[in-house]
Amino acid sequence: MPRGPEAAVQVWVGGQLFEAERALLVEHCGFFHGLFRSGMREARAAEVRLGVLSASGFRTTLQVLRGERPALAAAEELLQAVECAAFLQAPALARFLEHSLTSDNCALLCDAAAAFGLHDLLHSAALFIRDGARELAAELALPEARAYVAAQRPSSYVAVSTPTPTPGFLEDASRTLCYLDEEEDAWRTLAALPLEASTMLAGVATLGNKLYIVGGVRGASKEVVELGFCYDPDGGTWRPFPSPHQPRYDTTLAGFEGYLYAIGGEFQRTPMSSVERYDPAARCWSFVADLPQPAAGVPCAHARGRLFVCLWRPADTTAVVEYAARPDAWLPVAELRRPQSYGHCMVAHRDSLYVVRNGPSDDFLHCAIDCLNLGHGSVTRCRQSSQQGGALHGGGAWGHVYTVTAYSRCSTPSRVAPGDCSGKKPASRGPVLCRPFS
Template sequence: MQSQLAERVRIQVEDEFFSVEKAVLVEHSEYFRALFQSGMRESTQKEIQIRELTATGFLIMLKILRGEYPLLSCEENLRAVECAAFLQVKSLAKFLICSLNSDNCILLYQAAAMFGLLDLFRSAALYIRDSYSDLEEYLDCLSPELLDYVESLIPSTFAAVGAHTPTFEFLEDLSRTICYLEETSNTWRTLSCLPLSASTFLAGTTTLDNKIYIVGGVYGYNKQVVDQSFCYDVATNSWSEFPGPQQLRYDITLTAQEGYLYAIGGEFEKTSLKSVEKYDMSTNTWSFVSDLPQPAAAVPCAQAMGRIFVCLWKPLDTTMIYEYEPQKDEWLPISTLNRMQSYGHSMVAHRDNLYIMRNGPFDDFLRCVMDCFNLTTRQWTSMPGQYMNSKGALFTAVIRGDTVYTVNKMLTLLYTIEDNTWKFKKERAGFPRSGSLQTFLLRLPRTDHSIAT
């Protein structure tokens, strides 16, 4: 059987022929896995014709399986959905989910409903729900059933938590809370109080599947590391604990993807680390993966098109972008940019763009400059304008649909991303407490969180 899988097979789709390794098709397509392992006559044929698909859709599938990230037109998106459904290719469906944006979400929602791709169907519906006000004028093309489903979903809400160290019950700090912005009333309200032993000071924070994860953090003058990690489940309004990384670390970056948490870099005993660990939620265990290319703490990290990127700098003037490839367990260099080292920098992603924001210790201390790196063209663009006020709001930017949320104690600023530029959209209330912030998006249950902060 192994020797047969090493062979290549010619696939005819419409008038085009594709030569593909059987092993690749068996690995990624349930349709071909069943076909080649069936023992039927077709399983040994050197040439197979598929009549139900278009050559366009099949070619897109092959590009995805080769690790490419093509930008698809409306017609190509439709053909890709058709191919993913007929050949049962999960990696293609995942690619379509990661490529959702305001231009294609309605089409992909309708196509997923038509061809029965349930994960894409729900992901597209959630995207539309989050961008409802921006997309409302285009939703009349949806059937009443599809529109009703979108409106039944809970939109994501902008939330934040300040930097807090552990406390004792008799010294309980009522400000140790996770808060969310109720935009209708323009009020920050309390979602949950942090566990007494949890620290968000120099901790890594991220979300996955509508849960908040907190790893690391310190307490005390000597920066003792909190060795337990914490998870807040929004649906049940409950906290649970899980083990900390094998290497004690603080000032770490935490990101999550497909059932794993990644604790990236950080410090221990005032020494920067280059080690990286991942937490497998199915086994509740941490394991080391490939080190960062260099030791680093508070590493800017963002996910674009379902891919993990970090931003490092090599003093004093080189910014470097790396991608982590989970399948290969490698940090791949993507691009570099020469800029004077800054006081601080951050990174967020939108579509196939990475936005790197920085301010510096000299004449630009009170302002933010931004550079954009496009993953498709591999080109850098210096962004016009000034996107941060003197309180440093942009370092906590998160993006929902085409809207950027930034926040500080004075105000919350919203920007709209149009043609790769950020345009001021609206102003909301600032976070009611001082200090650094971690921000994220959550889908809150339809209950009355009535405690105003």
């Protein structure tokens, strides 16, 4: 039997024979990494037998390790995948299960993760349940899972105002972060923005329970703010952090898989295609693959462990593309051919992307929504909203997609009562809504 890294390994699981790449198993599974480096007799055998796992679960493991995204709907399939992730010590499979969380399976996965000791999956499922309807927690079977969920703090929606620093107005009440008190159905003040910060045309995102602001401009000349700012809700403190190498404003900032991405934007009134990634641990930015075209203020969303942006193209075309980190490339996902007008956003919910726009052109004050299913690639038109106003913002949570029309200081999703953070209505590009803090 060949012993090189490219050699195939035959694995018997549940009475079925599988052939897998030795290097793939060693790289992604702690069990095989230890086995093949142990010098044990089993490591030198022509075949490896795993009598404790199911064939279906191991098949799912191989699919995930090879970059596939199998659809796991049945409870038995999910449980077998959790068992394989724990026994084989396969972080990639555990992460795939985190990306597969829905309101239908979160209780099952939370119980299974508690039973098999998959802490990251347990934590993600617990946060999912803690933020959801109370009925979700009632479905938990294990006392340790119920206790862990109860120990988590729920997340909050946060709205960021968009002022620009102006001498004489640094103490303006508009320089605030607000959070949504969902029990009282009202907005509360969370913190004041730093005096040096500007959220006008800035990128705003959350990552690791922190809020980040990048870019922003001062004055009519659009002077770019040099520093970025990070807010930590645990200590209630702001700290500066380095800006991207390329100065930019009207950039889209996304927190994804442990990194911040500054996507596109403008500089000196010229759209850019460059994208930079920030590593909070190393506190440094690096360039990644450019967008397929220059773009500013691009809609962005992530679902099922995938990062997407939406680009405008001539001839009434909206292109959805996905960033793939391993080849470092933007890959085409779908094209929507619709009459366009102005203002659009993109919302991810479960396994679908909702592209929201102020159109069609003959009725531009109405909100039109297209749903792109990521599983089978189909596109359907949703019911048209009669909400009217200016630029669109959006979000998705617990079975609903919300749109926010930006023509006042602190507009809110339609399911909550409108709240005003300070009692004033300054001119604003519109609120930035996110759900970061627990």
